[in-house]
Amino acid sequence: MRALYFAWVRERIGLAEEEIAPPGEVATVRQLIDWLSARGDGYAAAFANPATIRAAVDKSHAAPDAPIGAAREIAFFPPMTGG
Amino acid sequence: MAPRPAPSVRVQAEDFDPGREQALLTQGRRDIGALVSFVGLCRDEDGALESLELEHYPGMAEAEIARVADQALERWPLQGLTIIHRFGRILAGERIVLVIAAARRRADAFAAAEFLMDYLKTRAPFWKKERRADGAAGDWVEAKSDDDNAAERWR
DSSP states (O other), X not given: OEEEEOHHHHHHHXXXXXXXXXXXXXXXXXXXXXXXXXXXXXXXXXXXXXXGOEEEETTEEEOTTXXXXXXXXXXXXXXXXXX | OOOOOOOEEEEESSXXXXXXXXXXXXXXXXXXXXXXXXXXXXXXXXXXXXXXXXXXXXXXXHHHHHHHHHHHHHHSOEEEEEEEEEOEEEETTSEEEEEEEEESSHHHHHHHHHHXXXXXXHHSOEEEEEEETTSOOOOBOXXXXXXXXXXXXXX
């Protein structure tokens, strides 16, 4: 699946997007955050405070316990500040 | 009741002309009684801010604004709806966002415009980074709990 990062999540990870292949037991948004956090210091810094992370699965807002099984695209970003 | 109007949703780098958008929404219409137009501007924070860099999630920004627009059309009998949100570099004093709601009665147009702005702020995937007037590195604007509270009261 494709992972996308925005704003300071993107800056801390150092990538705007990448292809990821998490193992089968990574089934939810929260589990994917934990799995990504272990990939390096940038990821750990980006996801250090999960309460400040929002996620979208296939361009729709997704809660931490949302399943990611069939997702083609998953995005992580801080709380939004548009408007 | 009249069929639901299709909202006009645009996410763009270019500026927009609120007067022209109002004219487009009311063109040839004699049934509209109220038009509420909201324009969000980039304020200079008492001279400290030179501009904002607005990052967005292409595709989701349009989809999420359309979802919020559909909710407004479900809740209020609107006759027209235009929402434009800019991205990219926006200088202090420039326009960022436009919401125009048209209805037979002003109460519906006012309520829908306010609902749309409250929801856009907390749900549309845009992020503002400040560029300071003194050249120092700016920060990402932090989401305000006031904005969450403002969105929450519509539940």
